[in-house]
Amino acid sequence: MKSSSGSPLMRVRRSRVHGSGVFAARDIRKGTRIAEYTGDRISHAEADRRYAHKADDDNHTFLFTVDARTVIDGGVGGSPARFINHSCDPNCETVIEDKRVFIEAIRSIPAGAEIGYDYMIDRDPSDPPNIDEIFACRCGATACRGSMLLPPKKPRRKVAKKKAAKKKATKRKGTKPAPRKAPRKAASKVAKKAVRKAAGRKRGR
Numbered sequence: 210m211k212s213s214s215g216s217p218l219m220r221v222r223r224s225r226v227h228g229s230g231v232f233a234a235r236d237i238r239k240g241t242r243i244a245e246y247t248g249d250r251i252s253h254a255e256a257d258r259r260y261a262h263k264a265d266d267d268n269h270t271f272l273f274t275v276d277a278r279t280v281i282d283g284g285v286g287g288s289p290a291r292f293i294n295h296s297c298d299p300n301c302e303t304v305i306e307d308k309r310v311f312i313e314a315i316r317s318i319p320a321g322a323e324i325g326y327d328y329m330i331d332r333d334p335s336d337p338p339n340i341d342e343i344f345a346c347r348c349g350a351t352a353c354r355g356s357m358l359l360p361p362k363k364p365r366r367k368v369a370k371k372k373a374a375k376k377k378a379t380k381r382k383g384t385k386p387a388p389r390k391a392p393r394k395a396a397s398k399v400a401k402k403a404v405r406k407a408a409g410r411k412r413g414r
């Protein structure tokens with residue numbers, strides 16, 4: 210996407226965080242729609258089939274969950290938005306509108322700054338034990354959780370314990386509860402699930 214003056218908003222170049230990254234080509238105002246995440250629109254089953262043979266230590270993921278039906282494979286005909294890195298203290302968020310995924314600035318971004326959003330990758334029982342190592346985050350944020358994956362879900366046992374954990378969470382900086390995601394089919398017959406980024410906010414239909 211381009212600014213009103215016609216100059217590009219972002220630029221892809223090597224990132225210190227991870228491989229290629231996307232950087233603000235000019236000052237970007239909060240609320241600006243920076244890019245659309247595009248690519249091949251496929252089913253979850255097809256995504257698993259496509260990436261079943263991907264090496265376990267490969268942490269590149271161009272898959273983005275739109276909803277329970279659709280995944281966007283940015284690796285096939287995808288826009289430069291696929292190069293936007295994960296950040297634990299992001300300056301952008303993803304917004305789903307009419308089954309399309311957009312990246313929007315949630316703060317003002319100065320020219321030259323790296324653009325990032327929280328990948329919010331879900332955990333799966335088939336994940337290898339070193340999944341957090343594979344998806345280690347080096348975003349450098351004070352609140353960096355060290356992983357591109359969402360924190361493991363806390364077991365719900367005692368109410369008292371749950372309350373205590375909640376209190377602690379609100380006290381900590383930068384640990385906003387993740388928005389709920391679209392329900393996914395419970396049990397997949399594919400042993401290994403391809404890793405997907407998940408959507409933040411949903412708008413429209």
Ligand SMILES: [Zn+2]
Pocket residue numbers: 296297298346347348349350352353354355356
């Ligand atoms: Zn981080």
